[in-house]
Amino acid sequence: MNTFQQILYAKDERVATITLNRPAQRNAYSEAMVHEILNALEDARDDDAIRALILTGAGKGFCAGGDISSDFEYPARYRGHRLESMLEMRENMHQLVRFLQRFDKPVIAAINGAAVAGGLTLALCCDFRIAAESARLGDTSLRFGLIPDEGGAYLFARFMGFDKALKMSLLSETYPAREAKELGLVTEVVPDADLMQTARQWADRLAAGPPLAIRITKRMMYKQRTMELDAALEDAALSTLAVNYTNDVKEGIAAFHEKRPPNFKGR
Amino acid sequence: MVTSQLKDRIATLTFNRPEKLNALNEELIQSSIELLKGWAADPDVGSIVITGSGRAFCAGGDVSRMGGEDCSTLEHKIDQLRDWQELSWLIYKHPKVTIARVNGFAMGAGLGICLACDVRIASDQAKFGTAYAKVGFGGDFGTTWLLTQYAGAPKAKELFFLADPIDAVEALRLGLVNKVVPHDQLDSATQEWAARIAHGPLISYRYMKSNINLAAGADFRSMLDREAETHQRCGQTEDHKEGVQAFIQKRAPRFTGR
Numbered sequence: 001m002n003t004f005q006q007i008l009y010a011k012d013e014r015v016a017t018i019t020l021n022r023p024a025q026r027n028a029y030s031e032a033m034v035h036e037i038l039n040a041l042e043d044a045r046d047d048d049a050i051r052a053l054i055l056t057g058a059g060k061g062f063c064a065g066g067d068i069s070s071d072f073e074y075p076a077r078y079r080g081h082r083l084e085s086m087l088e089m090r091e092n093m094h095q096l097v098r099f100l101q102r103f104d105k106p107v108i109a110a111i112n113g114a115a116v117a118g119g120l121t122l123a124l125c126c127d128f129r130i131a132a133e134s135a136r137l138g139d140t141s142l143r144f145g146l147i148p149d150e151g152g153a154y155l156f157a158r159f160m161g162f163d164k165a166l167k168m169s170l171l172s173e174t175y176p177a178r179e180a181k182e183l184g185l186v187t188e189v190v191p192d193a194d195l196m197q198t199a200r201q202w203a204d205r206l207a208a209g210p211p212l213a214i215r216i217t218k219r220m221m222y223k224q225r226t227m228e229l230d231a232a233l234e235d236a237a238l239s240t241l242a243v244n245y246t247n248d249v250k251e252g253i254a255a256f257h258e259k260r261p262p263n264f265k266g267r
Numbered sequence: 268m269v270t271s272q273l274k275d276r277i278a279t280l281t282f283n284r285p286e287k288l289n290a291l292n293e294e295l296i297q298s299s300i301e302l303l304k305g306w307a308a309d310p311d312v313g314s315i316v317i318t319g320s321g322r323a324f325c326a327g328g329d330v331s332r333m334g335g336e337d338c339s340t341l342e343h344k345i346d347q348l349r350d351w352q353e354l355s356w357l358i359y360k361h362p363k364v365t366i367a368r369v370n371g372f373a374m375g376a377g378l379g380i381c382l383a384c385d386v387r388i389a390s391d392q393a394k395f396g397t398a399y400a401k402v403g404f405g406g407d408f409g410t411t412w413l414l415t416q417y418a419g420a421p422k423a424k425e426l427f428f429l430a431d432p433i434d435a436v437e438a439l440r441l442g443l444v445n446k447v448v449p450h451d452q453l454d455s456a457t458q459e460w461a462a463r464i465a466h467g468p469l470i471s472y473r474y475m476k477s478n479i480n481l482a483a484g485a486d487f488r489s490m491l492d493r494e495a496e497t498h499q500r501c502g503q504t505e506d507h508k509e510g511v512q513a514f515i516q517k518r519a520p521r522f523t524g525r
Contacts, residue, residue, distance in 0.1 A: 045346060091304060102349070104342070215342065242341060267340075 006033040008058065009040040014051040014207035015200065016044040023059025026114060028067035029122075034092045041099055048266065051207035051214075053103075054199050055126055056110035062135065063119030066093065068144060093118060097151045100125035101222065104215040106206045110199035111186070116174055117141045118150040120185070124159055125151070127218065129185065130199050131177040132192040137185050138174025159184045210248040211266035268295035270320070271302050276313035276465035277458075278306045278363075285321025290329035291376055296351050303357050313465030313524065315361065316457055317384055318368035319377075327375025327398055328407075348407060355383040355409040359480065362473045364464045368457040369393040369444065374432070379408025382417060385476060387444040388460065389435040390453045395443060396432035416483060417442055468506035469524035 008019040018040050020027035029037075044050045057063055100107065100122075109115075109126035115137045123129050123137070131137070139156065141148045148156065148169055156165035160183050167173065168183075177189045190198045206214065216239050224232040243249070248264045255262035272279045280302055282289035289295070306312040319325050339347075358365050358380065367373075367384035375398040381387060397414070399406050406427060414423040418441045426433070435447040448456040464472065474497035482490050501507055505525045513520035 046343070048340070048343075091307065104346075212342065266342075 004036045004040070006030065007036045007040060009043070011047070011050060014049060015054060015203040016040070016047070016050045017054040017056065020055075020057045020063055023057075023061070025067055025069065026061030026064035027057040027059070027119070028064040028069070029093065029118065030067045031092050034096050038096055038099060041103060045103060045105065051105060051211050052203040053105055053107045054110050054203055055107060055122075056196070056199070057112050059113070061113040061119070062109070062111045062115040063122050064114060065117030065119045065141070066150070068146070093150045097121065097125055104219050106214060106218060108199050108202050110195055111135045111137070111177070112195055114174070117146075117148065117152065121148070121150045121152040121155055124155045124185070128187045128202065130188050130190060130195065130202065131180065131186045132195040133177050133189050134192050135177045136174045137177065137180040138172070139169045140172050140174060142169065143172045208261075208264070210252065210262075210264040212246055212248060213243050216243055268292065269298045269302065273312065275462065276311060277316060277461045278312045278314070279316040279318065282319040282325050285319075285323070287329060287331075288323035288326035288372055289319040289321070289377070290326050291351070292329055296354050300354055300357060303361060307362050310524065312363055313467070313469060314461045315363050315365045316368050316461050317358065317365060317380070318370055321371070323372040323377070324367070324369045324393065325374075325377025325380055326372050327377045330402060333402065352408055355379050358383040359409070363469070364472050364476065366457060366461055366464070368453060369435070370453060374398045375404075375410070376408040379410040379413060382413035382443065383409050386460070388446045388448065388453065388457050389438060389444040390450040391435050391447055392450045393435040393438070394432045395438045397427050397430050400428060400430040466522060468501070468504065468510065468522045470504045470506060471501045474501055
C-alpha cells in the first residue's frame with residue numbers, strides 16, 4: 001500500500017481517499033497512475049471497514065485528462081503496431097471507467113480544480129461531484145485535435161443533455177463550477193476552503209448508512225438504467241433477498257421506535 | 268496452475284491442474300487473465316489457443332471446496348465472482364482470435380470459458396455440460412448468455428435443468444463446437460487453424476470479431492453503418508494492400524498484422 005508513486009491513498013475510519021498526485025501535470029493521468037487508482041479502488045472495495053470513497057486531486061487541478069506530454073502516439077513497445085496501441089487505452093483508462101461504473105460503494109469526486117476532457121469523464125464516473133467554486137469543468141479534447149474517447153462521448157450527453165454536450169465538446173468549452181452545476185455536471189458547489197470538509201461530511205453521512213442496502217441500491221439504480229420495467233422489478237425482487245432479512249433492517253426499525261440513530265453493521 | 272507457450276505467433280494457454288480436472292481457483296484464473304492481457308498488447312501474438320492438460324478442458328468450480336463453512340460475506344462472494352468472470356469477458360472481447368482446444372470435460376464454468384472463445388475444436392472424447400443443477404447452483408462465467416445465443420433458449424433450458432452431459436457429436440449438432448476430430452488429431456487440427464489465423468490479416472480479424480459480437484445486440488441498420496466504418500478502416504491497412512497485390516500477382520499473401 002505504500003507502493004503508490006502517482007497517487008496518495010489514505011483510509012480514515014470508514015472513508016478512503018484517493019488523491020491524484022501529479023500536480024505539475026495538473027494530475028493528467030498516465031498508464032501508471034491509472035493502474036495505481038485501480039489497485040487502490042480494489043483495496044477499498046475489499047475492505048469491509050470502508051464504506052465511502054473520496055476522489056480528489058493534489059495541487060491546482062483535479063485531473064486534466066490523458067497525459068499527452070510523453071510517449072503519447074504509439075508507445076515504443078508496440079513497435080508501430082496500431083492494433084495493439086489502440087488497445088492500450090482500453091486496458092487502462094477504459095478499465096478504470098468500467099471499474100467505477102461497477103463499484104458498489106459510494107464515490108464522491110471532490111473537484112478541487114480543473115476537471116477537463118478525460119478528467120471530466122473521471123469525475124462523471126463518480127456518484128457525486130462536489131466542486132470548489134474556482135474549479136473549471138469542460139471538454140478540451142478537440143483543442144488538441146483529439147476526441148473525448150474515455151467514455152466522455154457517452155457520459156457528457158447523459159449528464160447535460162445532448163445539445164449542450166455537443167456544444168461543449170465541439171467548441172471545446174469549459175465552465176466555472178456554478179455554471180457547470182446548472183448544466184448538470186456538478187452536484188454541489190462550495191467555497192474553495194470548504195471543499196474537503198464538505199466532501200468528508202457527505203462521505204461520513206454515506207458511511208453511517210446501511211452499507212449493504214446502500215451498495216445494493218446504488219447497483220440497482222446503475223444497472224436498471226438500461227432495463228425495461230419488468231426486468232427492473234424482477235431485479236428489485238431478487239435484491240430484497242439480500243437485504244430484507246439482514247440485522248440492519250432489525251436495527252433500523254428498532255432505532256426508529258427507540259428514537260435513536262441506527263448503528264448499521266452491514267449484516 | 269497454468270502453463271503458457273508462444274511459438275510461431277500462436278500463444279497457448281493450458282489449464283494445468285489435471286488432478287482436479289483443471290477446476291478453477293484464484294491463482295489459475297488470475298494467471299490466465301494476466302497472460303491474456305499481455306497477449307492483447309503483444310505484436311508477436313497472432314492467435315490464441317486455450318486448452319487443458321489431462322482428461323479435462325476445465326471441470327468448472329472446485330466442488331471439493333464448496334459447501335464448507337466460510338466466513339466470506341455475500342458481497343465479497345459477488346465481487347470475487349465478478350472478478351473471476353472477467354476471464355470469460357476477456358476471452359470474448361480479446362482483440363486476437365481465441366480458439367478452444369477442447370480435449371475433454373468442459374463443465375459448468377469450464378463450459379462458459381470454452382463457449383467464450385471464438386471457435387471450438389473438440390476431441391471426440393470431449394464432454395460438455397452445465398452441471399449447476401447437480402449442486403444447486405445457478406450458472407456463471409457466461410454460460411447463460413452464451414448457451415442461449417448458440418443453442419437457443421429451449422435447448423439452453425434443457426441443458427441447464429437436466430444437466431446431462433453431451434458428447435462432442437451432439438455439441439457439434441447443436442452448434443456449440445465448430446469441428447470434432449479424433450482425439451489423436453486434436454493437436455494437428457488445432458494447429459492448422461491457429462497457424463492460418465496467426466499469419467492472417469489481424470486487423471481484419473479484430474473488426475470481424477467485434478462486429479459479430481456487436482451483432483448479437485444490434486439492429487441491421489446499425490450493423491450496416493458499422494460495416495461501412497470497419498470495412499474501410501481495414502482498407503487502409505498494409506495487409507489489405509498486400510492482399511490485393513497477392514491476388515493480382517496470383518501468389519499467397521504475406522500478412523504482417525499492420
